[in-house]
Amino acid sequence: MNEPKRKRGVKASREKLEKAMLAKGIESQIQLARLISQDEGLHRPPKELISKVFREQSVSHTNLARVAKALGVESHTLYMNSQSTPINATPLASNFKPRSVDSLAELKQRSRPILAIMVVSLLVILLFGLFQEGQEEEQLTSSTYRLYGYDPKLKNVGLYMAEEFSVLSLIFEEIRKKLSASPLLNFSQTKSLSMSNNSVKEYFDHTQSSLLFRIEVMQGKRYSIILLYAQTEQVNYPVAFQLVRSSLLANNQQVNNLIAEQFSKQLHKASQYGEINELVNVDALNYLLSGFDLLFDHTDNAAILSAQSRFQNAISLDSKLVEAYAGLCIGLSYESYMNNAAVSFEQAYKYCELAKELDPENEFAELAFAIYYINKADTDAAENTLLHNQGSPISAADEFSLKAQITFQRFQDGQEVNEVDIIESALKSIKGASELWRSYNVLGQYYLSKGETNKSLLILEQGAEESKHPVLLGNVGSLQLCQGNLASAEATYRQLIAQKPEHYIGYEMLGSVYYYQREYEPALDYRKQALEKLPKTNIHQLWGVIGLIYAKLNELEVGKPYLLKAIQLIDQDESMQIAALSDLISREYYEFVMSGSATEHLDQDLINRAFKDINSLQLSSIMHLSELMKASSRLEESRIAKQTAASICPIYNRA
Incomplete structure (x- = not known):
């Protein structure tokens, strides 16, 4: 079987490069390298690439395209042309004189040695050229260096x-x-x-x-x-x-x-x-590093998409870069969760598989699969993935964070868990890497669910200071709101909006501040601004609350599409078996409001189950449960439900 042809690079003409630089107003090679790093969000300029291109050495088509983009030209306009120098020769026809047959035969005899020498010389030149090109392209074509x-x-x-x-x-x-x-x-x-x-x-x-x-x-x-x-x-x-x-x-x-x-x-x-x-490939690593930094704020849709682009660029430069495939899997998993996109989950799984195939023992390949399963709410598969991990110290802090998330998710779902595991896993994670904001968030939410509001606030404030993550700062404001300190909550949310104007949380929760002040118009305005930041979100509360505010304004017909969207999102989660009991109660309440507060179709079995497991419900869902019981003339149980929520968050006394 014939050997497959090795991938060949391309060479750029230094003269054409310098002309393009002059036209673009770029004064030096380092300035060009910095321009590429700024355009691509790299942490260091690709100096080696620029040096190689200007030495007229072979580079990949992808790398030359990066240089061309920075220069504002098409790649092909920079190609080295082997015949770019014109040959100043007199046309043969102008000196041609006809010969006799005998003289032609004589010429043929005399030309044979000359032709032989020319052929040998040409072969030597070609072989030398191939040798030179082979050395220049060693990094592109050789299996050893x-x-x-x-x-x-x-x-x-x-x-x-x-x-x-x-x-x-x-x-x-x-x-x-x-x-x-x-x-x-x-x-x-x-x-x-x-x-x-x-x-x-x-x-x-x-x-x-x-x-x-x-x-x-x-x-x-x-x-x-x-x-x-x-x-x-x-x-x-x-x-x-x-x-x-x-x-x-x-x-x-x-x-x-x-x-x-x-x-x-x-x-x-x-x-x-x-x-x-x-x-x-150092350039590929530049993209990889930038991508993982962007994934830190994975509640920002734009950051997630930008991270995915970085990982794709890394793979285009190094098709065996395991961590880039793992990063793509993580990014697509976050995108799928936030935007309720099943297709993205399928793509995420494929990239996780590719990462594992390339290196089954890679820490980031293991973490990617665990994060994928957590975002699909498959806590069993996530746990099994972590159990099979090798326990590398590089990924240990992340693993403890994921274990805390898994146990807390089961706790929220009403499953019997060892609650100490939530605390211990979260604390071990924070000790290993203090920027792991999800560990602070799990710990804060757990203490809040147990009614330890002050302890929860302390944890979240510490996490916001350590990690600088917008979700934690938003949750600090939420606890201030929870305690009824509306002025502090408003100041926190405005600080968050100033720091992260592209993030939805500040707008969402500032809307809540106005809601509890019974200023429904500005509450509606800020809630809509939050939704504009996440137009494809599958967070049903973002849609449902807008519908409920319209109902408060006696504009139920305007609010119905928002309530319907929230119901559809919960239906989808239920079909995938990832809807929690809190979600089902909220859906029941949305349907109740949409019906004009009709009680004949209320699911009393669901209401009874929720009341029995009331401590596993989210606080907003407990308030929905209270309203449903009140409508069902179960006034004492309604009072107990509301008091349960208000004992944790006094702000619910204003509802």
């Missing part, structure tokens, strides 16, 4: 780290220990952790090392990527990486040891064989 300038027999290797990456000091020290202890290596270590790029040549000379390993870090807002490079005086290859929460680098020795262990294996392999099997 030689460490030119390093002799594996000598095994004289060194290790260094630039001083600006001091956050990696613990990892550096662990790698240094492992290399020093290896009897297989002639290891030269740095006396200092500081080594600037300008002194690399001096370090080669001073230590007589011919192969250097260095570690760097790409730092985002919430995540970091640790990079390992193998460097000789001729080549500089990125050979390994690890995505990790930034907070874990500073205070988690287990994480540092694990990364050092993984990198040390790569170092020994490269030192032994003098070659690398696979390189890391």
Whole structure:
């Protein structure tokens, strides 16, 4: 069977690049690199790509398209043209003189040696050109990458780290220990952790090392990527990486040891064989890092979509990047949950599967599947996924957060759980990574459900300060509202809107402040603004409350479409077996209001079941239950239900 053709790159003309830069008003290559990083939301400019393009070396079509986009031109206008230089030759026809048959035959005889020489010369030129192109395209076409300038027999290797990456000091020290202890290596270590790029040549000379390993870090807002490079005086290859929460680098020795262990294996392999099997695509990692940072605020639809775009870009540059597939699975799961999109759930599952196929033991592939199942409200599958995880310290804090969410979801569904597990899992998660806002949220909501309002408020305030997440700040306002402190709640929500004008929560809850002040017109206005931020949301309360406010304004007909939408969303959840008892009671109340408060079709069995499990209901659903019982002339039970809600949140006394 014939070998498949290797993927070829393309070359750009330096002259055309410089003309395009001049037309765009770009003065330098670094300015062009920064323009690309700004346009693509990268954490560092793609300097290596720009350098390679301007050296007229082969790059992928995707990478050249990125450069062309920044220059405002089409990719093909930058292609190097092998015949761009015109040949100034006189046309043959102008000097042509007819020959006799004999002279033509004589010419043919004399031309044979010349033709042979020309053919041989042409073959040499072609072979040389192919060799040159092969070297230029080595990263695109080769399955192994030689460490030119390093002799594996000598095994004289060194290790260094630039001083600006001091956050990696613990990892550096662990790698240094492992290399020093290896009897297989002639290891030269740095006396200092500081080594600037300008002194690399001096370090080669001073230590007589011919192969250097260095570690760097790409730092985002919430995540970091640790990079390992193998460097000789001729080549500089990125050979390994690890995505990790930034907070874990500073205070988690287990994480540092694990990364050092993984990198040390790569170092020994490269030192032994003098070659690398696979390189890391740094540009793809730029997209990956940006995508995971955007996923932090996964209650913002625009951020979720932007994160998905980053992951797609990463995959286009590196089709084996497991973490990018995992990120896509997570992003699509969040989008599906928020927008009630079954199609996105199907796509999410496919990307989770791809991540697992590429690397079954990858921490992020495991987490992605667990998050996928939680968003589908399949707590059993989510729990089983976590049980099969390897327990990596890199993902431990996230796993504890997910365990807390699973147990709390079961608690809300009225299932019998060990409530201590909610508290312990959430606290372990927060201790591991203080920015895990969902852990604070679960803990705060749990204490609120137990009537410990002050404790809940304290937890949520701490979480809002640590994580800076809008949901937690919104929930701080909700507890202020819950306690009847309307002025403080309003100030908190206005602060949230100022910080996150694109987020729905501030508008939604400011509407609630006006609602309890019985100012229904502004309440309606802010609630509608919240809905505009999430036009495809499957959060039934966002739709239902607007319908209920219209009913308060005696405009039920205007409010019916909103109530109907809320009912349809709960119906869909019920068909997927993910509707909680609280949702079913709210649906019963929406239908009751839509009917003009007719009581003959009320489901008394559902009402009885909800009253029996009243402590598992959301507070708003308890108030709906109270209204349904009042309409059914079950006045004492209605009073008990309302008092249950008001004992936790005194604001319900105003309802």
